[in-house]
Amino acid sequence: NEPAVTLAHSRLVADVQAQQGLSPRESARAAMVSAETAAAAPKHAIDQAVALERSLLGSATGYAEATNTLKVPVIDLNSPDAAEQMWQAASTVGFFTITNHGIPQSAIDEAFAVSGEFFGQDKEAKYKASPFAKNMNSGYEFMEQVRPSTGTPDQKESLQITARASAMQGRWPTHPPHFQTAANTLMDTSYALAKRILALLEPKACPQLAPGTLAAAHTLWSPGGQCTLRMIHYPPTEPYDPSAESNTGARLWRAGPHTDWDALTLLFQRPGEAGLECASNPNAPGGVKGGWVAVDPMEGGIAINIGDMLSRWSDGKLYSNLHRVRMPTPDECKPPKSRYSIAFFMQADKEAMIESETNEPITAGDYILHRIQSNY
Template sequence: MAQTYSTTQVNPHYHRLSIVPEDIPAAPPVIDFSAFHSDNPAAKIDLVNQVRDACLEKGFFQITNHGVSEELQAAIFEQSRDFFSLPMEEKEAYDKATHPHKLGYERLRSQNFEKKTAGDLKEGFFVGRDLPADHPYLKQGKNHCGQNVYPTEVRDPALFKETVDRYHRELTLLAEKVLSVIALTLKLDEDYFEPFCHETAAVLRLLHYPPQAPDASADERGIGAHTDFGGITILLQDEVGGLQVFDAPTRSWIDVKPTPGAFVVNLGNLMMRWSNDKYVSNLHRVINTSGRERFSIPFFYSGNPDFMITCLPGCEDAGKAPKYAPITVENWILGRQTNTFQEGKGLEELSSLAKVAG
């Protein structure tokens, strides 16, 4: 197919010359992250440039050679499958609705982003940092910051706990490395986000999507169109696929095909707000048309709940005040959760993004 050279405007701050097949939007790039640990300055600069382009364009990219072993990735999937195979009454004994800090089991169709059906066709399990009983976050009642619940009905309860806690720790470290690169993309010091990363309240979700019937409604979604709430999300998806990212210039959806061993990284609303809309928090959805059940494991990194989000240095528009007033991480996240769990904002966001694009 012939290639066209076109200047694409993805957001008001970004213009670039792109080489893409005509009328076919490019998928989020797959980026080799090993340069983060490299002694080669040129390789690290190339990594930073690739991540900057992805943050400006779609807010999504995949990373390989990230340092999290395939053994741990396989282990967390195994524990997820084990839990979701339990009878419904055993899973519902861990219903997060009854947990003081909203940790544990998320029932099927608990979220409804697009309000097209009875709810999104997925079930989940929330895991936070394993905090001691006297940690201040517990006393302050911060969301997803209590003591975890660990199911005893799985085949090996001790292994379940060890695996999810280890995965949470390793993904926390990986998220902080990604944030170091994002700081460099904004011409900030590599350690700029360290205060934001102090005493983080990151949450891990195990997700299970039942197979959809061949005659299911075209409106049926595993997850409806939405943007993430926090700083960054790091997603491990299985080989089934189904994740799609919105391409604003063409108003179309792009498949994010699974890459073995890779993580999908995307920016959340908090990062978009923090960057004064310079970087993109993009719409995405899951439609599982494979005829198979699907498993994915997103890790939501939102930083310290008490951290105050103000416009990042260098992201101001010349001669203008920042678009957003300062807000704490906790207040921002709680507001977003109220909107999406109770009101269904996916279609509203999709309409808004499409208008900006065209």
């Protein structure tokens, strides 16, 4: 599938050059338009997150280098004050890394192993094994997700495994043979951990809810289940090079700035495959005024971030922060290599009603469908 990757990459470069080849005056005007767009963002709650992402379109904000050396908090789940540490992180930057999480490293390694074997097939075989169904949010896709913040496809391929029987009918890969077992093992353990985290955050974040409401709103393999395990592969690519005469290298991304649609995301990364960054100041206009902060892989750690659903449930007490996957640096491209990650999205069941004091009620099913429509 390398020629297809190269062709798609060339098209992406052309799109970016056409869209972002701005003079300084044009860039300033684009930034002004973006600010005006953000100020005029729709008040309808379903559209707020999409409007935030679209406000970055046409400006250089989404492509700038990380400008500081800050790191997201690291929280030991065995610590007696883990709940308070988690609250502080979730209510300020919306990102943190957890250790002593209880998921066996063997389960994580096995999931990455089957992911690599699946993505190692040619593109036609992957589409045939797990055809993408947008309305189900499941199956294989290759550079089909277009972020509202960029207007061009993310440089990745992914496999969505949504924990609902109807979503996965005819979409379970049979190569490698133990794929389903490995994926389900990581999904089950991730789900248990996500419920534990929700229980720790719920008392302060959602005092209007009866204890246990958040966890109960999320199920695996029920008729309305929406939790998803997403295996992601970013093919080898050219490095980010801000010193190059052409701005092309500095204006590309592997995944454009976005917020997650779910309640909670657990992201598994491999050491030596960095690139994830979050906005350092979610209170700033556009959420990126303070620059970008690395969320690097950590041995024995899992990156956690708050999603739009939980931010909405908490009436904004918890932050669903913008994040992106940057281009690799020149040193990371010696030689060019792939980046793999696996995300577990804790997404409330379709019929779950998400509401808070200042947010109108909306079902989780409607919310997810709306976000899918804005991205594909």
